[in-house]
Amino acid sequence: MTGIDSDEYSGQASFTPGPSAAGGAPRKRLDSDASASGFRSRPQKSKLERDPGMPASTWRLRSDAWEYLKFAIKRLAISGGDFSMIAADGEVWRSLRSLKTIELYWGGFGQRYVEDIAELLSNGEFDRAHDMITRAVNRLRGTTVPDVAEDEHLNEDERAEHKDRQDSRPRFEVLIVDETTEGGRDELHTDLLKLRNASDQFIYDYVIVPTADDAVVAALTNPNLLACVIRPGFTDRTRQVLSRDLRSTVALAHEGTATSPTTPMSPLNSVRRVLRLADTLAGLRPELDLYLMAGAHIESLAGALTHRFRRVFRREDQFELHLSLLRRVQHLYDTPFFTAIREHARRPAGVFHALPVSRGGSVVGSKWISDFVDFYGLNLLLAETSATSGELDSLLAPVGTIKKAQSLAARAFGAKRTYFVTNGTSTANKIVHQAVVAPDEVVMVDRNCHKSHHHALMLTGARAAYLEAYPLNDVAFYGAVPLNRIKQLLLDYRAAGRLDEVRMITLTNCTFDGIVYDPEKVMAECLAIKNDLVFLWDEAWFAFARFHPVTRKRTAMVAAEHLEDRLASDAHATAYRDQQKRLFDEETGAPASDEVWLNETLLPPPDSRIRVYATQSTHKTLTALRQGSMIHVYDQDFAYGAEEAFHEAYMTHTSTSPNYQILASLDLGRRQVEMEGFALVQKQLDLAMSLASAVSRHPLLKKTFKVLTAADLIPEQYRQTERTMPLRDGLATFWKAWASDEFVVDPSRITVEISGTGVDGDTFKHEHLMDRYGIQVNKTSRNTVLFMTNIGTSRSAIAYLIEVLVKLAGKFSNPHEIEAQEALNEPAVIMPPLPDFSAFAPAYAAEVPAEDPSKQLPDGDLRTAYYAGMRRGNVEHVLPEELGRRVEAGDVPVSAGFVTPYPPGFPVLVPGQVITAEVLDFMSALDTREIHGYDPRLGYRVILPKDVLEAKS
Template identity: 25%
Template sequence: MNFRFPVIVIDEDFRSENISGSGIRDLAQAISSHGFEVVGYTSYVDLSAFAQQASRASCFILSIDDEEFGSGSAAEVDKALAELRNFVKEVRKRNADIPIFLYGETRTTRHVPNDILRELHGFIHMFEDTPEFVAKHIIREAKKYLDALAPPFFNALMDYASDGSYSWHCPGHSGGVAFLKSPVGQMFHQFFGENMLRADVCNAVDELGQLLDHTGPVAESEANAARIFNCDHLFFVTNGTSTSNKMVWHSVVAPGDIVVVDRNCHKSILHSIIMTGAIPVFLMPTRNHYGIIGPIPKSEFSPAAIAKKIEANPFARNAKNKKPRILTITQSTYDGILYNVEEIKQELGSTIDTLHFDEAWLPHASFHDFYHNMHAIGKDRPRSEDTVVFATQSTHKLLAGLSQASQILVQNAQNRSLDTHRFNESYLMHSSTSPQYAIIASCDVAAAMMEPPGGTALVEESLMEAIDFRRAMRKVDAEFGDDDWWFKVWGPDELPDEGLGTRDNWTLHAKDSWHGFGAIESGFNILDPIKATIITPGLNLHGQFDEQGIPAAIVSKYLAEHGIIIEKTGLYSFFIMFTIGITKGRWNSMVTELQQFKDDYDQNLPMWRVMPEFAKKQPRYEKVGLRDLCQQIHNMYRKSDVAKVTTEMYLSTIETAMTPADAWAKMAHREIERVSIDEIEGRVTAMLVTPYPPGIPLMVPGERFNKTIINYLQFTRAFNSAFPGFETDVHGLVREAVDGEVKYFIDVVKE
């Protein structure tokens, strides 16, 4: 299989009509004759930009001839060596293995310091050997480098896809051949390409190994990923971290077990509670009036506090075994709040059987010292005596995995190790017997990409891009001045002048006014800089509304129509992430589009002009000015005091009437009824109730509706009626047309 990894030459004489230029061009020609592309440059220009070529090159050839050393004076030589040293340093920061060659006519290794020499794969002295001989030496090293790039499973999959074997197994498209028999199939084939379709194979292909029993190249790749992520075991999952969570839970939790769960958990954890028949005891996170979910106070993690919650739960207090079977914590939260994991482990000791950290949004943390102790499993981390630690990570969210790529990491305890054979029964329960091999390959490659130093450099770049974006936003704000408005990025009041700063710059302290989470434990949590929540004008951190405001729903729709899709939208905030794929071009485009929104808002331009696609779908807004529409929605938010309503509903006391599994059984047996939201106070929900934003379940099957939650549902009804196109989505809320009018219902347990 042919890949494009050119040999990169940097030589001031590459295009010169002299002996040196002729020599390097002869060498380039000799390399090209063996099928390698050669790209020549005459100067380093931007060192960091050139060094990033390390991801696209097969090797570097760097000249150190007289032209690079100028007049030969001490100052010129020092300057040339500094430039060379910086370039090599930048390359090695990202890539420890790519071959680097120096060459010259008069200069030798005697002129190059040891710190540069030790990073080289060879020194070429021009004209002492033929270009053909030198080319073979360079090509041998380049091929050796390229041959070692692909991790085990991806390498085996490429070999299989390229060997031209006839397929008699599923899938039925037989390596893409079936698509070629239909016009629309031809279109599909041309869009996705031959390699993807040839690599879409059945688990009957022995040479690729088995994901379901972790053998062959799959097992080699999982072991390789475990080494890279510094864990004892690692399992690839092709159904997303929702499935990874269920695998972990079904391997350790049985009916009647007490489980301790972050109330700010993903719905897959609640699904796991239902499926296992567990008795949940919830830890309550803090929350500010922007709708940003904060950390669980450290005091809630004490064994005494957990025991008190167990005794207060009518189902848990009568449980046969009072020792919690599992603790699941969301690490990090959607908005980027992280816990010091080692402090949690020390606090709990072995009082809980299994610790599970849902790190769907944190797979990058293993690869940068900034996150030390702020992720579940890492190098040289202490082990609990008896408690096994799991981390579930979405490779596809912040690393380079395809959608649904996920992984489960395991750290054994001192006195207890994971029984992989038993665990695999739970793994099989939730795995497809027809896994998508491209997703497995992306798990494999995503892990290999994070091999230090490359992975560390990728995370460092994400962090710096995120902080530069924050600085840019503050610069714009400063230029507008106090008499004008601008968007804010939620985070610490002070940013470091240069670089990342210290971790304390991003640590949450009780005295801080910026986070709005109250008197939390200082130093227990940090904000991950790569998670950026942008605050729109109109609401302050205390839940007080300004006279004028810009609801975030309008901003996010505006950005989408201008080619910028954001991750999550709140009332007066929206959220973006600086993954390893984010570039300066992307975040600078965000800054400029926000400025364009401000200009359009200030001029109150009509919706047909600033958001024509939206206006076409919702013609009632066509002639409404952008500022006027913002104000109309803002006025309704303010009149309903919706910021406090949404905060209070998540912090309100919710009575547990049934276990989630029993309530779900009522739904399965059709022992439920659909009741108007005006009549559900005190009724028991049979469904998850999940408002978007923030997409965090508000109620679990088996809990009773209180007045605070009903107030929010009634606001949702009124708002959706007043502003179609900006509807608030609540999963579990049923909308049905009754006599020509849209009514809102909830499915509750029959009394």
């Protein structure tokens, strides 16, 4: 997102030098024509250059603009102040124009500060301009500013501001929406400095904008905001020069607001304007606390607006507002369990329980493991204690700090309840399955979901009805399950009279490779067929998505909340009644054909129950120690029908000696994303787009590598958006794609096709990226490598990766290197198509309908097959070649266990599944080094045929 329109800039409020400044004799001042804002401008249209790959995010544009100005003006000062240099440098003026707009939306220096720098440059006062720019750069870098007490050019207010910059307390920003004068803004800032107290734990700055549009822009671009104060005196439309992308995004944000008017609003209708803006901001940034500061009729306003605002103040209650802001941020900052464990580590204690390592007892005096303390530090040991000692609360029955920490996590992630898990999302998935599902109930599950779901089905005795994701044969991995396939299977169960057996639907959102569902749409249409379904969304890779205005909408918890609100509305009830007339015959009550149900966007009954669970690997995409995960619950029936079962399942799978360090990290990780999650995720997505753009545009890289886009990863029928990498085109395009397409691609994941290197993915990963350059990646396929950015990714890391890829591209394009590589490589293996789930063997499959055998449903009994495969006398090991010959001869071998290539971690074979030639061909072509459930020395575990078992007995 850029702060100015780089395609259509027309000279308004610009810093462009005059026509003759770039040539002829140097001069010390620009042309004197000025806009109303005090900026010098050129009369003719001025086009700005733009990165053809993508618009820069504001945080990066702002940082780069200040950094470039510091460099350029320093160069000017060293050169003796020859103005012809700056007059010829269009980048200086582009940077100043951008900052003129951007600084309105960030706390600190503001637009007038940029104007003053432009004035100094126009007068040739380069040293003073450089000093002002340096102060801005130091602030952005977080470095301490030098002592400015003796700077004769600063007034008292400026000295006070720079002294404040040296304050090391955590700092946040508060948005104020109010049509006020420049003097009024200065007065607000002066009043703020007077309110501050040395005992305050935090300090904050104001960002003051005059219009609703500007407030939306600030919410979209400034991640430092933690609160917003709305004063009714603002207007609607911005007067800033914004990019087309940003203008479109602001319009989209307003469209999503329930109170958005279809006609222009009267300037006197302040209450309606306030409501609309509050709803828009809450939709964009639900973590922002909203406050209303009004004058007249505050009592009646408070009653009408309480559910939208945390508090309503009169204008003279500035100090109460100040205390409320600090108090609220203190609640966000609170980490009850981490604080408790830190206090425990500082408190003297006598240890008489079972944990020798506690307090360092068995380590500190040891001659042989002192390096334990040297490496991990003494605090790790001081924080260790037995879970049964009672001091730090119990994970299995929390009543104190753990319970409060989980409640704070539920607030942060939009859940009704949240539970911490200390042994990964694999265990979290098993907990939910066991809590919700009973033996012989049917669970519809994506066949290529993580193996923990398949294991959970085996443990619970539920019957697995596998859903097939669309295959991506060219890159040897699966996409996601189309909605119509899910609906069709539900309709098949209804037709067979077995719909009541279907209990839960389990899907992966997002997949390892970044394919993201539309959970709200999936749940709504499935509930229209069976209105009490339970949904389990495996969001192991998607915890970060909650903290960005666009990605948030496709998380399970937000979808559940939106769906609950929809079902409660009168408009939905009316639309539902109208649709029922099309779906059912009014005389007989018989449902219309499946084709009608599949082609209609189904609406759930208003009395549908919202029962949604999400499991997240917090440690995968947010800050937490390994195996730190969470279960988020949005279940309307939890207290009445699931809570006891959930707690039993939780105790079944949770250690009675949980790792307290993992729990503390989950508490801290929650604090981080509530305080700075938007900033971190925004940066993560922007850096991923930088990587994609570099690979796609670099002349050498694009010959060797190809970035796979939505066109490669999502079939066209599941996409309405024409742009194949929406975020690279801007926030508005990104927004539209994520609002309309059935599937989208997580932009933080860049899948690169590497066929041009001549090596397979596993070789590229280990021998070239990891062994040679120390670049670590999780996943490859036969011809792709997946680069995942995260909230810890830096610009330096992206630059290093690009540098390495350029070196590798040069290596692989060298004729001598190619010849040497070809001599080392084995002959290329043509990857066979990805195999669909074959079928359960008859002994474990659903009963075949006597009246129509073609209508057999796909569910099978994993548990019976699993335990049959665990009895040594029931199985044999068969090498792949022999198994292939048996299949070719017409035998129907049955898998005795799970066979799971890792990564990505989903089973190619499950217990009771028929082993087909397609499965064997696929397995033989895999280059994965780690395959769980398969021993290359012995081969596959196969359940002996019934006649063989009878003969043995």
